[in-house]
Amino acid sequence: MPVLQPARGTQDILPDAMRRHRAVIDTARDIAARYGYAEMTTPMFEFTDVFSRPIGEATDIVSKEMYTFKDRGDEEITLRPEYTAGIVRAVISNGLTQNLPLKFFAHGPMFRYERPQKGRFRQFHQIDVELIGAGTPESDVEIIALGADILASLGVGQVCVLQLNTLGDTESRQAYRAALVDFFSAHRDGLSEDSRRRLERNPLRILDSKDPGDIRINADAPAFDTYLTDAARDFFAKVRGGLETLGIGYRINPRLVRGLDYYCHTAFEFVTEQLGAQGTVLGGGRYDGLMKLMGGPDAPAIGWAAGIERLALLIAEPASPSRPIAMIPLGEAGEAKAMTLAHALRLAGFTVDQAYSGNLKRRMQRANKIAARAAVILGDDELARGAATVRDLDTGEQIEVPLAQLKDRLAPFR
RNA sequence: GCGGGUGUAGCUCAGUUGGUUAGAGCGCCAGAUUGUGAUUCUGGAUGUCGUCGGUUCGAAUCCGAUCACUCGCCCCA
Numbered sequence: 033m034p035v036l037q038p039a040r041g042t043q044d045i046l047p048d049a050m051r052r053h054r055a056v057i058d059t060a061r062d063i064a065a066r067y068g069y070a071e072m073t074t075p076m077f078e079f080t081d082v083f084s085r086p087i088g089e090a091t092d093i094v095s096k097e098m099y100t101f102k103d104r105g106d107e108e109i110t111l112r113p114e115y116t117a118g119i120v121r122a123v124i125s126n127g128l129t130q131n132l133p134l135k136f137f138a139h140g141p142m143f144r145y146e147r148p149q150k151g152r153f154r155q156f157h158q159i160d161v162e163l164i165g166a167g168t169p170e171s172d173v174e175i176i177a178l179g180a181d182i183l184a185s186l187g188v189g190q191v192c193v194l195q196l197n198t199l200g201d202t203e204s205r206q207a208y209r210a211a212l213v214d215f216f217s218a219h220r221d222g223l224s225e226d227s228r229r230r231l232e233r234n235p236l237r238i239l240d241s242k243d244p245g246d247i248r249i250n251a252d253a254p255a256f257d258t259y260l261t262d263a264a265r266d267f268f269a270k271v272r273g274g275l276e277t278l279g280i281g282y283r284i285n286p287r288l289v290r291g292l293d294y295y296c297h298t299a300f301e302f303v304t305e306q307l308g309a310q311g312t313v314l315g316g317g318r319y320d321g322l323m324k325l326m327g328g329p330d331a332p333a334i335g336w337a338a339g340i341e342r343l344a345l346l347i348a349e350p351a352s353p354s355r356p357i358a359m360i361p362l363g364e365a366g367e368a369k370a371m372t373l374a375h376a377l378r379l380a381g382f383t384v385d386q387a388y389s390g391n392l393k394r395r396m397q398r399a400n401k402i403a404a405r406a407a408v409i410l411g412d413d414e415l416a417r418g419a420a421t422v423r424d425l426d427t428g429e430q431i432e433v434p435l436a437q438l439k440d441r442l443a444p445f446r
Numbered sequence: 447g448c449g450g451g452u453g454u455a456g457c458u459c460a461g462u463u464g465g466u467u468a469g470a471g472c473g474c475c476a477g478a479u480u481g482u483g484a485u486u487c488u489g490g491a492u493g494u495c496g497u498c499g500g501u502u503c504g505a506a507u508c509c510g511a512u513c514a515c516u517c518g519c520c521c522c523a
Contacts, residue, residue: 037496037514087523096447097521114523144523147447150516226520242519292523309518337523362481396483404483411481425483 041146041154051353052344053157057139060159060182060338064137067178069161071137074118080108082121086294086325091233099143099154111143115160116319116335117326123164124328132165132331139340151310157340164323167332169267172298172318173274175334179314180280182338183302188346192302192313194281196272197288199296199317200256200264208259209235219249236289256286264297271298294321298334307342314338356385357442358399358407358425362392366410373408373420373438380439382446399425406445408438 038044045053061071084094099111112118115138128134139159148154159182163175176194183189199205212235220228224243231238239250260268275282288299299317307313316336324330357377361370374384387398392409399407409421414432422441423430433441 040514083523091523092447092521093523097523117523144521146521148515149518152522237521290523291521310522312522315522358483360482392481393483396481398483400483407483409482413481421482423482428483430482 039154041148043153043155049344051350052347053340055347055350056186056340056343057159059185060139061137063182063185064161064178067135067174067181069135069137069163069178072119072122073138073140074112074115074122076141076143077109077111078118078121080110082326083110083113083117086117086322087292091291097145099145113142113144115140115142115158115337116162116322119160119162119335120164120322120326120328120333124323124326129165129323129329129331133171134162134164136160136162136164138162149308149310151307151339151342151345153341158337159340160335160337162333162335164333164335165331166334167320169270169298170274172271172334173278175316175336176271176275176298176300177278177280179300179302179316179336179338183314186343186347188304188313188343191304191306191346193283193304194275195285195288195301195303196275196282197285197299198256198260198264198268198271199290199299200260201267201296202321204256204260204264205296208254208256211254211259212236212238215253216249222249234291237291239287239289250287267297290317294319294325296320300336302338304346306346310342312339313342313346352403354383354446355403355405356383357445358395358402358404359384359386360392360395360399360407360409361386362409362411365412365415369410369415369435370408373410373435377439377442382442406442408442 064071080098080100083098087093089095093113098113101109103109119136119138123129123134137160139157141155141157143155145154146152161175161178163171180189180194183192200208213231216223216227216231216235216238220231222245223231223238224241224246227238227241227243227246230241238246239253241247241250257265272282282300285301288301290299295317297318297320301312301315303311304313305311314336315338316334318332318334320332323333359370359374361367370386374386377384385399385402385404387395390398396407404425406425407421407423409423411421414421417432417434418436419432419434420438421430422433422438424445431441
């Protein structure tokens with residue numbers, strides 16, 4: 033309705049906020065590169081099937097939380113709600129399954145039709161890493177360590193706790209799921225309305241319920257541990273051992289579950305208490321079943337994604353950008369000279385800003401506002417002498433410098 | 447999708463039991479040396495009181511709807 037208001041759940045990212053985003057992305061990219069994860073990206077929209085098939089048409093996610101529409105060519109299109117499905121699709125489309133294992137880093141906007149809250153938007157941004165074609169516990173350790181390193185490097189490691197769980201292998205999961213359904217069916221009357229619905233759709237999620245009655249029942253619910261196969265238990269033990277070797281602290285959270293069948297083994301989330309209900313800052317897990325489900329070869333994979341907005345809320349103020357030199361011409365001769373001087377200085381690597389209007393006072397005010405380090409004043413007086421006035425804006429000291437020496441004399445102000 | 451809170455200047459907010467000209471700080475603009483910023487001093491402008499409708503002699507204030515933000519639930523790929 034009010035056209036001058038951004039659409040619900042979207043926001044402008046103005047320079048101050050953008051610097052925070054940039055800091056998150058740049059830090060993550062650098063550290064991911066150290067682990068051998070190469071940056072790539074996929075389209076912001078895909079055929080709807082890419083996302084709906086692995087998730088299931090009947091789920092809330094697909095039926096009411098995706099930005100899905102028909103384009104002018106009558107194709108069913110969906111704005112990507114996550115990175116993983118698109119990346120797996122790209123791996124298959126490009127025949128990259130020849131080159132496993134693949135290690136990717138990506139970042140970009142995601143779209144989910146949800147009710148906005150703090151740190152939760154309809155257009156939001158994620159960083160994402162995927163390790164495709166590696167199925168050993170060591171690869172789980174690597175990808176978690178990568179996440180931990182990034183969080184530490186962003187200075188938020190102290191306020192995030194790594195929660196860890198296993199979803200076992202298919203055999204373990206089916207046995208556990210059956211046991212849960214049996215157990216909760218016997219306690220059906222005590223369950224909340226939401227959980228009775230979950231009983232059909234997604235019994236594991238009951239374990240995660242916030243309803244007080246459900247929590248009481250959960251206390252007696254069967255534990256996954258007793259249903260794990262030896263192989264699954266061994267896998268999890270190796271993951272934990274690896275984390276311990278690397279000194280990465282974690283807390284086992286048996287209620288940390290995933291709803292979809294292609295997930296297995298390791299599930300993890302780095303959680304903070306500083307963001308209210310939207311406390312998960314980075315989450316991921318192993319998805320060995322997805323590649324095959326999407327029509328590719330049967331390749332194991334693991335990955336995680338982290339919300340840039342949430343991380344941006346947690347990090348300290350990023351370092352200020354480099355301070356510019358303010359070019360301040362007075363009069364027509366000065367304007368003409370300023371253009372060529374500014375160009376030459378920029379080619380030489382200086383940051384140079386010019387206001388383009390106002391008298392000297394006004395331009396000095398502008399120079400101050402943009403935190404310029406120095407001002408180069410080009411008036412008729414000094415131009416007649418082939419010189420410019422250079423003012424140190426921190427000390428107020430001011431000297432006249434021959435134009436030929438300008439570059440050298442400005443060097444201390446870079 | 448469900449429930450609670452909030453919406454007043456560019457920003458952060460104050461506005462008494464409905465009462466006539468709606469305020470503060472910061473910021474912005476102008477001036478205090480017609481070629482010198484940041485400090486200081488003086489002056490100025492801020493505004494459909496989110497929007498629409500209702501109650502009333504009279505609404506920023508009460509009621510309803512709607513939009514947005516926010517807290518929790520649902521969902522969380």
